[in-house]
Amino acid sequence: MKKPWSLGLKQVQSEFIMMDTPGCYWVTATREEDGRTFIRQVIASQQALTLISSAEKPQRLLQPVPAEGPDRIPMYSLKKNRKSLLQLSDDLMRIHNSKSGLMVFYCDVSHWNTLSGQEISDWLKKTRRRLITQKITLLILTTGFEISHLRNHLQHCFRQLDGAAHIDHQQDSWQYRISWWNYNNVLIADRAVRLTLTQERFTALPQSEKNQPLSLNDENNYIAEQQVLEGAPPLSKQWLLYESNAQVFSRAQQASTATVIFSLARNEQINELAEYIHGLRLTRGSGLKIVLREMQTSLRYSDERLLLACGVNVIVPHGASLSRFLSALEGIQGQIWSRHIPGDLTLLKNAMQPLQERGYLSLDAFCDAVRRLVSNTVLPENGKGLLVALRPVPGMKAEQLIALCKPRRYGDLATLTGQRICLFLSSCRYSDLDTALRSIFRLPHDEIFSNRLVWFEDAQILTEISQMNDAPGAWHDLPLPTLAPVIKQPVSQQPRIHPQPVTLLQNEVESE
Structure with missing residues (x-):
């Protein structure tokens, strides 16, 4: 009977974290500290395993020492170069421990960057054949802030991998995102589980019901700062105009599904607007449509990301005509906000700015x-x-x-x-x-x-x-950038024409 292995994530469905024997699974994480926490949790959930590391000495991965897990762990260091990585498939068979069918390989994404996409695919094909022959399960954990390129390539390796997942940090929580996961002949794809970190262990957060709108009675109302209409009167009885963003925020605290429109005239307003938007999204729910219209060029990319992370549905840029602005409002009607909003705004600001x-x-x-x-x-x-x-x-x-x-x-x-x-x-x-x-x-x-x-x-x-x-x-002695040569027009070799003096009205003077 095949022995299953677990990733050790607490309160997560077994089909999301269990691994078959034989099998090849790959988990990625952007932050190194998340990868180290995850691998200690994996180790703590096993009775026996073999640990391989190329990012650092494997002994350091066990600091602090897991409270549970095997008493003795065979550990191996892999040189961080291209040749050693290509030969790892052969080395796995040499270091295989008959007492354990699980091998964990921890590495940095820069190590895999030494291989081309085709070489990684060939490596996985060869490794998978060895794992099936020896009845071994291999778990690969890769970390690094340039992980997106590797993750994109792994999407094309469905036939060589039994599972691919990613641990994504989201300011106040984590998300365990499963691209696909095969366990006990059951294939699961495109799933996500929110995690929290408690006592150095990832634990699933309870699945709360979707934040439904509190009421649908005001879905046709528009609560707006008066500048957004460029001096025009209210377009209908449903339009409520106010003199400042603070008044808009105060009135919106009684809304459930209305469209709330703030104006942005200068960069100094961004922090205040972020507080308004974040507060409304957390207290008034997902049915509220929050819009920001830029009246003057004020936003930079980081400011846009901050406001979007706080819960704004759409940002209308400066330069958009009034008709385009009204079309954008029409396009968001009926939207339900579905993204996660961190509860701590200070934490969010520090992350985005x-x-x-x-x-x-x-x-x-x-x-x-x-x-x-x-x-x-x-x-x-x-x-x-x-x-x-x-x-x-x-x-x-x-x-x-x-x-x-x-x-x-x-x-x-x-x-x-x-x-x-x-x-x-x-x-x-x-x-x-x-x-x-x-x-x-x-x-x-x-x-x-x-x-x-x-x-x-x-x-x-x-x-x-x-x-x-x-x-x-x-x-500071960097060479100047190479410039295209300046093409000069050839100078004519004809003799220069000298100006000749001309006396005007000469005939009339002589006749007198």
Whole structure:
């Protein structure tokens, strides 16, 4: 009889966490601390297993020591290189412990990045054949903030994997997301279980009923700040206009399914609006339609993500006409909010807007702040901001131009590195770079800087920050970007035509 193995998640249905023998299962996690907690919970649920690690020494994975689990665990370290990973299928057979049919392999996503997608698929095919022959179950746990690329590839490995799942951190809880899971000839796909962390163990939260609207009596009402109609009178008796967002919030606390519309005229209102939206979504339920109309260009990507995470249904950008705005309102009628809203707004703000600094920083402080932000796994991969190096035009010094640099938003940082000014623009898209530079510098940036270098990928930014911090002298001597040669028109070899003097009205003068 086949012996099943468990992931050890508490109060989770057995078909979501049990593993067959033989079998190959793969669980991923963005945060390293979540992966370490999960693997200790797996170990605590077994009577025997074999542990392999390439991210660090396997002994460190057992700190703190699990309260339960086997007394002795065979442990092996795998070198973090391409060759050792390709040979792991053969090594599994050599280190197989006859007392245990479960092997757990813990690794970092950067290790798998040394293999191509086809090599990973071939590796899984070969490994699966060995597991079936030896009647072994292999659980692979991979962590890293660049995990999304690997997860996308695993979706194509359905025939080689018996199960694929992901542990996703959501500020105040976790989500165990199952792509597919095969146990006892029962296949489960596309499921999600919310988890909490209690005494270093993941436990399922009780499944509460969906937050149904409190009432449907006001579903045709519109509670709006008067600026959103651009001076127009109320469009019908269902439209209730108020002079401020605070009054809109006060009236919306009595609504259940109405459409609540706030206005945003300046960036300083974002924190206040986040509190209003978060409070309404938690207290008035999922039937409320919350809309934000941007009256002036004020939102950056991180601000949009914060407001969406607080519970806003739609953000109407500045520049949208009144007719487009009304069409957007019509499009959200009948919507029911289904996303999870963290109860702690401060925790949510810290996750979405982690940098509460702006302006000039020393080089060490600048590098430390950027490194902390880029390493934040809650923020989107390769979307945390731009690192920009600016070289002044000849005749001007970086020390002179730094006085003209006035970042206005939190997360926009500046520092000096030799003859360059280095900026980090948090949550800034590349397409918005020129707009951001025009806002930061008092003079036209294209007239005071001769060239600029831009990095936007997480790995690139971390590499440049390390070089900047470790060897600033070498970093600020970066070569100029290669420019296309200037094509000059050929100079004509014909003799230059000299102007000839002409006396006007010559005939009339001679006749006199």
